[in-house]
Amino acid sequence: MATNFTMKVFRGDPAGGDFKEYTVEGGEGMVVLDVIHRIQATHAPDLACRWNCKAGKCGSCSAEINGKPRLMCMTRMDIFEPDEVVTVAPMRTFPIVRDLVTDVSYNYEKAKQVPPLRLPPPDADGKYRMMQEDVERAQEFHKCIECFLCQDVCHVGRDHEGLKKQFSGPRFFIKIAGLEMHPLDTRDRSEFVGAQAGVGLCNITKCCTEVCPEHIHITDNGIIPMKERMADNFDPVVWVVRKLRGYKKASA
Amino acid sequence: MATVEYETHEHDVLVIGAGGAGLRAAIEAAAQGVSVGLVCKSLLGKAHTVMAEGGIAAAMGNVWPEDNWQVHFRDTMRGGKMLNNWRMAQLHAQESPERVLELERYGALFDRTKDGLISQRDFGGHRYARLAHVGDRTGLEMIRTLQYHAIHQPIDVYMECKIERLIKDGERVAGAFGYWRNTGKFVLFKAKAVVLATGGIGKAWKYTSNSWEYSGDGHSLAFWAGADLIDMEFVQFHPTGMVWPPSVRGILVTESVRGDGGTLKNTAGERFMFNYIPEFFKGETADNQEEADRWYQDKKNNRRTPDLLPRDEVARAINSEVKAGRGTVHGGVFLDICTRRPADYIRKRLPSMYHQFKELAGVDITKEAMEVGPTMHYVMGGVRVDADSTAAAVPGLFAAGEVAGGLHGSNRLGGNSLGDLLVFGRRAGLHAALYCKNLGGRLTVDAGQVESIARTMLEPFTRSGGENPYTIQADLQDTMHELVGIIRVEHELKEALKKLEVLKQRAARVRVEGGRIYNPGWHLALDLASLLTVSECCALAALERKESRGGHTREDHPYTDDTWGTVNLVSRQQGERVDLRREPLPQMPPELKALFQERK
Numbered sequence: 001m002a003t004n005f006t007m008k009v010f011r012g013d014p015a016g017g018d019f020k021e022y023t024v025e026g027g028e029g030m031v032v033l034d035v036i037h038r039i040q041a042t043h044a045p046d047l048a049c050r051w052n053c054k055a056g057k058c059g060s061c062s063a064e065i066n067g068k069p070r071l072m073c074m075t076r077m078d079i080f081e082p083d084e085v086v087t088v089a090p091m092r093t094f095p096i097v098r099d100l101v102t103d104v105s106y107n108y109e110k111a112k113q114v115p116p117l118r119l120p121p122p123d124a125d126g127k128y129r130m131m132q133e134d135v136e137r138a139q140e141f142h143k144c145i146e147c148f149l150c151q152d153v154c155h156v157g158r159d160h161e162g163l164k165k166q167f168s169g170p171r172f173f174i175k176i177a178g179l180e181m182h183p184l185d186t187r188d189r190s191e192f193v194g195a196q197a198g199v200g201l202c203n204i205t206k207c208c209t210e211v212c213p214e215h216i217h218i219t220d221n222g223i224i225p226m227k228e229r230m231a232d233n234f235d236p237v238v239w240v241v242r243k244l245r246g247y248k249k250a251s252a
Numbered sequence: 253m254a255t256v257e258y259e260t261h262e263h264d265v266l267v268i269g270a271g272g273a274g275l276r277a278a279i280e281a282a283a284q285g286v287s288v289g290l291v292c293k294s295l296l297g298k299a300h301t302v303m304a305e306g307g308i309a310a311a312m313g314n315v316w317p318e319d320n321w322q323v324h325f326r327d328t329m330r331g332g333k334m335l336n337n338w339r340m341a342q343l344h345a346q347e348s349p350e351r352v353l354e355l356e357r358y359g360a361l362f363d364r365t366k367d368g369l370i371s372q373r374d375f376g377g378h379r380y381a382r383l384a385h386v387g388d389r390t391g392l393e394m395i396r397t398l399q400y401h402a403i404h405q406p407i408d409v410y411m412e413c414k415i416e417r418l419i420k421d422g423e424r425v426a427g428a429f430g431y432w433r434n435t436g437k438f439v440l441f442k443a444k445a446v447v448l449a450t451g452g453i454g455k456a457w458k459y460t461s462n463s464w465e466y467s468g469d470g471h472s473l474a475f476w477a478g479a480d481l482i483d484m485e486f487v488q489f490h491p492t493g494m495v496w497p498p499s500v501r502g503i504l505v506t507e508s509v510r511g512d513g514g515t516l517k518n519t520a521g522e523r524f525m526f527n528y529i530p531e532f533f534k535g536e537t538a539d540n541q542e543e544a545d546r547w548y549q550d551k552k553n554n555r556r557t558p559d560l561l562p563r564d565e566v567a568r569a570i571n572s573e574v575k576a577g578r579g580t581v582h583g584g585v586f587l588d589i590c591t592r593r594p595a596d597y598i599r600k601r602l603p604s605m606y607h608q609f610k611e612l613a614g615v616d617i618t619k620e621a622m623e624v625g626p627t628m629h630y631v632m633g634g635v636r637v638d639a640d641s642t643a644a645a646v647p648g649l650f651a652a653g654e655v656a657g658g659l660h661g662s663n664r665l666g667g668n669s670l671g672d673l674l675v676f677g678r679r680a681g682l683h684a685a686l687y688c689k690n691l692g693g694r695l696t697v698d699a700g701q702v703e704s705i706a707r708t709m710l711e712p713f714t715r716s717g718g719e720n721p722y723t724i725q726a727d728l729q730d731t732m733h734e735l736v737g738i739i740r741v742e743h744e745l746k747e748a749l750k751k752l753e754v755l756k757q758r759a760a761r762v763r764v765e766g767g768r769i770y771n772p773g774w775h776l777a778l779d780l781a782s783l784l785t786v787s788e789c790c791a792l793a794a795l796e797r798k799e800s801r802g803g804h805t806r807e808d809h810p811y812t813d814d815t816w817g818t819v820n821l822v823s824r825q826q827g828e829r830v831d832l833r834r835e836p837l838p839q840m841p842p843e844l845k846a847l848f849q850e851r852k
Contacts, residue, residue, distance in 0.1 A: 013769065029497020029613070041722040045773030046766030050294070052463040055503045055608055057392065058298045074611055097434055098770040108296065108411075112403050117359040128356060129368035135361045139386065142361055142393055146297055175400075182361065 005035050005077055009047065010089040013098045019087065020044075026077065032088060033061050033072035036100070048099035056213055059147030063100050064089045069149040069211045091152040106157075107148050110168045113196060117179055118187040134183040140221060141178030143214045144171060150208035150218060156201050167198035170208035174222040190230065199226055256706040258429075258438035263289035263408070264688040265681070266428055266443035268415050268470060271299030272391075272673030273653030273680070274449030275398035276351075280681030281447070282405045286688050288681075289441055290402070291410045293433070293465050297399045300451050300463055301673065304391025305506035305604065306375055307383030308355075308674070309667030310348035314369040316380035316551065321345040323379050326847050328668060330532075331377040331562045332632070332661020333802045334817060335483070338840035339639035340659040344668065344675050351674035352384045360397040362386055374511040377562040377665040379536070380551060388506045388602045394670060413439060415469065416778060417705045418446060418477040418649070419697050425477065425648030426695040429705050433775060436768025438706050444691050445684040447642075448474060448635060448651040449677060453786040455725075455779075457628035458733035459502035461493055467779040468786030470655035474635040475785060479644040481823040482657040482835075484633035484786070485793035486803040488664055489738045491516075491566035493627025495584035500612045502627040505587065505605060507666045509622070510559045512601045513548060514589035516570065517621065518578035524585075525558035528569035532812075533561060564663040564802050567626040571738055574625065584625035590618050626738055630669065632660045632803055633790070636822065641683035642676055648687060652680035662802025712777045718763035721777040728755050728783060736791045741807040745795040752788050759784060792832050793821045 005026045008019040024038040033051055040047050051061040054073045061072040066080075066087050080086055094102035122128050150170035151157060157164050168176075176193060179185055193199050204227075206219045216222070265281040267274045270292035278290040292299060311324040324345035329336050352370065356362065362384050363371040374381045386393040403409070415430035419440070427442040450470030454462025475481055492505040510516070518524045526544075529537045537558050538544035544557035559566070570585050579585055589598055595618035599606050602617070609615040609622060634657035635644050642650045653673045660668060712718075735748035759780040764773045799813035800806050819834040 027498055030499045031612070034499045040772060041720070041726070045720055045722060045764065046771045048770040048772060052294055052298050052300070052465065053303050054463065055303065055500075056611070057389070057604065058294075058302045058463070060294065060298050076612070101434075101770050103434075104295065108403075111400070114400075116400065116404050119357060119359075122353075122357070126353060127369060130361075130364055131368050132364040132371075135364060139361050142386070142396065143389065144396075145302075145392065146396075179359075182359065 003082060005030070006085045007035050007039070008085055008087045009036070009039065009100070011047070011099050012096065014096055021085070030077045031073055032065055032075045032077065032086065035077065036072060036088070048097070048101045050101055057145060059145035062091055062147045062149050062152065064091060064152075069153045071147055071149070071213050074213055091148070093152045093158045104148055106164060107146070107151060107169075107171065110172050111175070113168070114172055114175055114179070115187055115189050115192055117182060117185050119184050120186055128184060130183045137221075138178045138181040138183070140216055141174040141181070143216055144174060145214060146171065147213060149211045149213065153207045153211045155205070155207065163198070163201060166196070167201050168196070170202075170218050170223065172197060173199055173202070173226060174216060174218050177222040177226055180226070193226060194230055199223065199230065202227070256438060256703045258440050258702065258706065260440045260442060261289060261408070261410070262442040263287045264443065265289070265445045265447060265684045266291065266441045267447040267449055267681070268428065268473070269299065269449035269451060269653070269655070270296055270409070271301035271449060271451055271653065272394055272398060272670060273677035274299070274447070275395070275402050276674050276677030277447045277449055277652055277681035277684070278407045279398065279402055279405055280678045281685040282407050284682065284685035286685045288407045289410060289443065290407050291413045291415060291428075291430070291441070293412065293414050295411050296409055297395055299395060300465060301391045301395045301670070303461070303463070303504065304394070304670055305388040305504065306508045306511065307373055307385030307390045307667050308348065308352055308394070308670040309375065309378060309382050309665065310352045310384055310671055311345060311382060312349045312352065312370060312372065312384065314365050315372040319380040319382060322847055324382065325844070327378050328665060329661065329848070331665040332663050333812065334661065335801065335820070335837065336661030337639055337658030337838060338844060339838065340676075342844065343639060343679075344659055344671055347675045348671035351671065351678065355394065355397055355674065358397045358401040360386070360393050362393070373508060374548065374560065375666045376507055376510070376560040376566065378667065383511070383667040385508070387600070388508050388604050390670065414775065414778070415473065416709060418473050419701060420477060420646070421695045421697065423647055424695065425646055426697050429702055431709065434770055436771065436774070440697065440702055442695065442697055444688040444695060445648045445650060447680045447684050448649070448655050449653050449680070450655045452631045452654040453783075453790070454628050454631070456728060456732045456783045456787045457737075458729040459493065460628040461490055461502055461504035462628065468782040470651065471634060471789075472782035472785040474644055474646070474649060474651060474655075475789070475823070475825050477646050477649065478825065479646045479649055480636040481789055482633060482636045482820045483662070483793070484631070484789040484823055485797050485821060486632035486662045487628060487790065488563055488630040488632060488803045489567040489626040490629035491563055491570050491626055492587055492624040494613065495580070495623050495625040496582040496613060503608070503612070504627065504629065505622060505624050506602070507563070509587055509589055509602060509605060512589065513593045514587055515557070515559050515592060516566070517586040517588055518573050519580060519586070520578060524573050524578070525561065525566065525569060528565065528572070529558050529561070530565060533565070537561065562663055562665060567738060568805060570624070570626055580623050582623055584623040586621040587624045588621040590620060630654060630664055632662060632664055633657045633793070640679070642680040643683060643687070650680040650684045652676040662804060709778060712762050712764040712774060715761060715763045718761040719758055721762050721764065721773055721780060724755060724758050724762060724780055725776060725783065728787060731755070732787055736787070736794055739805050739807050740794050742795065745791055748791045749788070749795070752784060752791060756784055789823045789830055792830055793823060796821055796832055
């Protein structure tokens with residue numbers, strides 16, 4: 001219980017940097033973010049990291065822990081070997097600001113490009129009627145906490161800086177999927193999906209799904225149906241649902 | 253001395269804070285056609301609203317047609333032990349259904365009733381199932397919906413920017429001054445109106461459900477600018493925070509667990525809440541297990557389970573059980589839903605609780621009871637505002653959400669916060685925009701005022717000696733937790749005030765290492781001033797109010813006192829001191845008073 005944790009944390013900025021080793025007092029149930037906070041309080045008060053909720057709900061404390069993209073607040077120290085020196089680095093895909101903080105503005109630019117929801121007028125009493133089983137498909141994608149770990153791990157952006165311009169990334173593929181699967185949405189995003197979001201660049205290695213802390217089936221439930229629709233512009237489930245409910249896609 | 257460098261932006265309305273209230277305010281102000289800037293300390297979409305779990309209280313009548321705004325109004329006032337600003341409570345109850353529908357129009361996907369309408373769930377203190385919700389992640393749905401609506405409106409968003417001081421031109425607000433967290437560089441916002449939507453003050457306490465952002469920024473910005481704070485003694489300890497392991501202590505366990513059938517038990521397995529039903533709520537609370545369990549299905553013929561008494565009552569009860577030796581070894585009690593509801597139902601209704609306990613505590617809530625105890629969750633007190641317009645006493649200053657005081661009285665009902673954000677966020681944006689449109693003449697910003705703020709902000713870098721800000725914050729959190737916690741007593745409050753004086757002196761000598769680029773030590777050093785200001789206001793008001801009511805319990809004055817039920821405590825800055833006054837509570841009109849006589 002009273003063992004110490006030793007951690008190698010990246011310290012640096014756009015000019016460069018290196019891993020620095022810190023040892024702090026351990027405790028039961030601690031997560032990586034607790035160790036980082038303890039390092040700040042006792043060794044390195046200026047160690048830069050983002051965090052907010054500390055409960056896996058806000059998606060702020062994304063980092064690469066032993067090379068794997070994870071939330072620091074949801075990674076318990078007891079998953080590692082007792083003497084293991086855990087390595088914490090910033091997300092590699094995004095430009096570094098300082099230490100564990102990266103410039104994630106790419107994601108906010110991509111967010112703006114997604115054509116928003118377009119709903120028909122509500123029923124006469126001002127309310128919309130949607131069935132639980134119909135909203136559930138889209139609700140899965142609404143669980144996204146925007147930690148951008150999927151954006152970090154996806155090799156399209158990670159290994160091909162030049163492709164970022166034409167590639168929205170997994171987070172925004174499921175954003176689009178969530179809009180498309182909204183039972184009442186009437187907007188056609190097919191041109192955007194192909195030409196601007198770049199869903200065609202995804203070759204379904206499922207890395208995004210593996211790192212998702214919300215366990216969203218990004219590839220199977222989001223990207224693949226979208227690719228299939230692109231292929232023949234036809235999603236049978238959505239088609240059946242819309243047919244039954246009487247909503248048709250208007251052109252954008 | 254060299255001049256201080258800073259960039260300048262100009263807007264009609266500057267909204268500080270981008271949680272539910274700030275986003276809704278910015279959307280409304282932009283809709284009014286004025287120029288809007290929205291500043292947030294974190295990245296957009298990370299504000300504390302994201303952590304709200306249970307739902308939005310709104311008398312939509314989708315599940316219980318008997319529900320209406322009058323019933324919601326009455327529940328809110330009674331939950332606040334009648335100390336609420338009646339007009340705010342009325343507006344909130346009347347307008348929240350429309351705000352929920354509006355959120356749906358923006359794209360929110362709420363859970364549905366069998367008829368396809370927005371589903372509503374039970375929560376503490378609410379007569380009917382009233383909370384529009386999305387599983388147990390309603391706040392996430394709300395902030396994401398508002399965020400994605402806002403980015404398509406003409407709103408300039410300034411992320412990771414911290415406001416240090418409001419700037420005034422004479423008596424009026426003329427803008428705000430702060431720094432970019434990313435670069436440490438200074439920034440001036442010139443604005444005709446400022447909307448504070450900065451949330452709460454939880455980080456002054458040791459065990460809290462609040463994030464680092466909750467450092468009392470807006471409360472302090474308003475106070476330092478000459479506005480009034482009211483009801484600062486009223487702090488809500490949410491009855492169910494996690495207690496084990498130590499590193500997660502304080503993290504919220506949603507009230508939805510009890511709303512969906514969970515019950516509190518002590519180590520003897522007793523459902524102890526039946527022993528803690530106060531006189532005030534006897535008429536509406538079940539006094540036996542059978543009736544309590546029937547109530548979930550049949551609200552007409554049964555009274556509500558005491559597990560869903562207002563939060564102040566439940567938190568005190570848990571505290572008493574633990575003190576009486578009937579708590580767990582970790583100082584909590586059990587919250588059991590696994591023996592009362594099927595595993596599938598639990599995973600479906602409470603997915604994020606399932607996830608949170610599984611991953612952080614190694615507990616499967618479909619098989620084991622949770623261990624829970626009170627955690628500092630919310631401050632009822634805040635900036636005194638006009639109910640209709642949200643205007644503070646300083647012209648051009650508006651406040652909405654947790655930073656504003658009045659709506660919740662001495663205790664907030666669960667679900668009334670998210671409604672508050674939408675109803676008063678919209679009103680703040682609207683009235684700030686109208687204020688700008690009617691404002692004649694030009695505002696000027698005194699460069700000397702700005703530069704002096706900037707120089708003070710840089711002092712911690714050049715000090716020799718002095719302390720690490722983390723140590724000072726930890727000592728402050730210990731002080732507030734031990735001496736201004738859930739149960740208070742005069743000599744401890746006096747001791748707290750003495751300790752706060754010492755902490756202020758220590759904070760004035762705080763020293764930071766490193767440079768200005770993304771330096772959390774420096775950021776915390778700058779937050780200490782507001783943390784100390786709100787702590788002092790809270791401790792002073794807690795010492796003054798010699799009764800127990802809602803989120804203020806005095807061991808030495810354990811009863812609710814009717815004479816105290818007619819006054820708010822108002823804090824105002826007077827030089828370096830806090831001037832604390834008693835002011836009469838606004839009186840509700842007879843037709844609203846009658847709602848409290850109809851049934852007990």
